[in-house]
Amino acid sequence: MKFFAGLDVSLDETAICVVGDDGVIVREGKTASDPAALAEWLSKSGVEFQRIGLEAGPLSPWLYEGLRAAGFPAICIETRRMKGATAVMAVKTDRNDARAIAQAIRVGWYTAVHVKTAESQQLRLLLTNRKTLQAAQLTLENEIRGTLKAFGLKVGPITIATFEGRVLELVKDNPRLLAMVRPMLLARESLRTQFAALHRMVLHATRTHGACQRLLTVPGVGPVVALTYATAVDIPERFPRSRDVGAHFGLTPRKYASGEIDRNGSISKAGDQMARQALFHAALSLLTRSHRWSPLKAWGVALAKRRGLKRATVAVARKLAVLLHRMWSDGTDFKWTQETPASA
Template identity: 55%
Template sequence: MKYFAGLDVSLEQTSVCIVDAGGTVVREMKTASEAAALRTVLENYVEHLERIGLEAGPLSQHFYSELVEAGLPAICVEARHMAQALRAQTLNKTDRNDARGIAQMMRAGLFKVVHVKTERSQRLNVLLRTRKVLKSKLLDVEADLRGVLKNFGLKVGKVTPRSFEARVRELAAFDPFIAAVVEPVLAARPAMREQYDRLHAMLLQVVRHDPVCQRLMTMPGVGAVVALTYRVAIDVPTRFTKSRTVGAHVGLTPRRYQSGEVDWTGRISKAGDPLLRTSLYEAAQVLLTRVARSSPLRSWAMRLAKRRGRKKAVVALARKIGVILHRMCVDGTDFRWEAMTV
C-alpha cells in the first residue's frame, strides 16, 4: 500500500496528514515544528510512504534536509502553486485542511517542485543578505540625518563617507539640543560601517577563491557582489534545461494573459529572487553607462534603447545578462567580447 503525506508547517506546530492511494485519510495529527518530532511521526510509515510534501517557507529547507537525510521521500513544493490548489477546495482555511489538501496533491501528482539550495549556497546566502541589511541601515541612518537637518534649512551636500560625520556635527552645532540628539546616531554609524566593511571583505575573499565567480566577472558590468549573488541564486546550473528559462525564473520576462479574443502583454512578472533580479538590473545599468569598451551586447542594448526607451532596454539587457551568465556557467567559458562569426 502506498501512502502520501502532507505537512502544513508553522512556527510552533506542524499539521500532518497521511493518505493512502485511494485518498482515504490514514492518520492526522499535530506535532512540534521540530525535525526530530516529524521524523518520529513519519518513520513509522517509511516502508509505504511514496511522497512527503511541504510548502516552501522559512523552515522548509531545514526540514527537507533532515527528512531526506533520514531516508524519507520529502518534496518541497512551490507555495503559490499549492495555495491556488488549496483555494479550490470547498473547505475552511485551517491547518488541518491544508495538510489534508497537500497530501491529496501529493497523491494526485499536482504539485510544482522547488529546488532546495545546497548547504554551501545557503551559507553564502546568509552572508549576502546580512551584508545587504547592514548596507541598507547605513543608508537609512545617513538619509535620516540629512532629513533632520533639512528641516532647519541645513543641507549636508556632497560629502565622502569619512567627512560625513564632521559635516553633520558642524551643521548641528547651531542648536545644543539637536547636537545632543544626533550624537548617538553618529556614534553608532562607525560601528555599523566597520561591521559592513568586515562582511564585504568576507564576500570578496569568497569570490577571490571561487572559479565560477571569477568566470562570471569576465562579463562587463558584473562585479564581485553580482557574481556571488548569481552563483548562490542559481546554485546548480544544470537544473535549467535551457539558459533562456533563467529570465523567467528571475522574473524579468513580461506577464501575458490570453483568453479568447483577449491577448495582452504586461510588465515583468517580478517572480523569483528579488536580490538576484536587482543585481542583474544594476549590472545592466553599469554596462550601459560605465563600460566604455564596445561589445555586441552593449551595441544591441543601445539600439534597443533608441527604439523602445532606456528603461525597457535596461530590463531586457538584465534578462540577457542572466541568460548569458548561465550559459557561461554550463559551458565553463569566459565572456566573449567579439561577436562569433559562422
C-alpha cells in the same frame, strides 16, 4: 497501496496528513517542527511513502534535509500554487492545509522547489546581512538629513566618508542638537564598520568561488552581482536550457491569452528578487558605465534608443541571466569582439 503525506509547517508545530492513492485519509496528527520528531511520527505510521510534501518557507531547508537524511522522499513545493488551491477553503486551519498539501502531492498538482546546497544558503545569508546593514546605514543618514532640515541645516550632496564631518560642522554651534545627533553618528559608524567586514567576506568568497571568477569577466558584473547570481542558481545543471534562467528570475513578460485576447504584460517578477535586482543593476552598469563596446552593449544601446533605457535594461538583464548560465555551464569566459559598435 501507495501513500502520500502533506506537512503544514509552523514555527513550533507541524500538522501532518497521510492519504492513500485513493485519496482517503489514513492518519492525521501534529508533532514538533523538528526533523527528528517528524521522522519519528512518519515512521510510526507503518507505511512506505511515495512522496512527502512541505511548502517552501524559513524552516523548509532544515526539515527537507533532515527528512531526506532519514530516508523519506521529501519534496519542497512552491507556495503560490498551493495558495491558489487553498484559497477556496471556507475554513482555513493547519489541519485543512495539511490535507490540501497531501492531496496535491497525491495527484501531482504541485511545483517542486529546488532546495539550495548548504554553501549557497550560507553565502546568501552573508549577502542578505550585508544588504541589511547597508540599508540601515542609509536609513540613519536620511533620518539625520531630514531632522536637520527642520532647523535650516542642509547637509547637501556629500560622500559617505565626509558625511559625519559635514553634520558635525552644521551642528557645532548648537550644543543641544550636537548631543542628540552624536549617538546617531556613532551608530552609523558602527554600521559602516560591520558592513565593511561583511563586504570583505563577500570579496573573499568571490575570489574562492570558481564560477564567480568566470562571471566577473562579463562587463557590468561585479563581486556582489556574481556571488548573488551564483547562490541563486546554485547548481547550473538544474536548468536544461540557459534561456529558462531568465523566466526563473521573473525577467520575462506575463502573458494573457483567452479567446480573441492575446497580450503580453510587464515582466512577471517571479522567483529570486535579489538575483533579479542584481542582474538589473549589472545591465544598467553595462549600458551606462562600461566604456568598452561589445555586441551585448551595442544591442542594448540600440534597443534603448527605440524603447527607452528602462526597457532596454530589463532586456539586457534577461540576456545576462542567460549568458552567465551558458558561460558557467560551458566553462568559458566572456569574449570581447570589436571595440566599437558596427552601427556607431
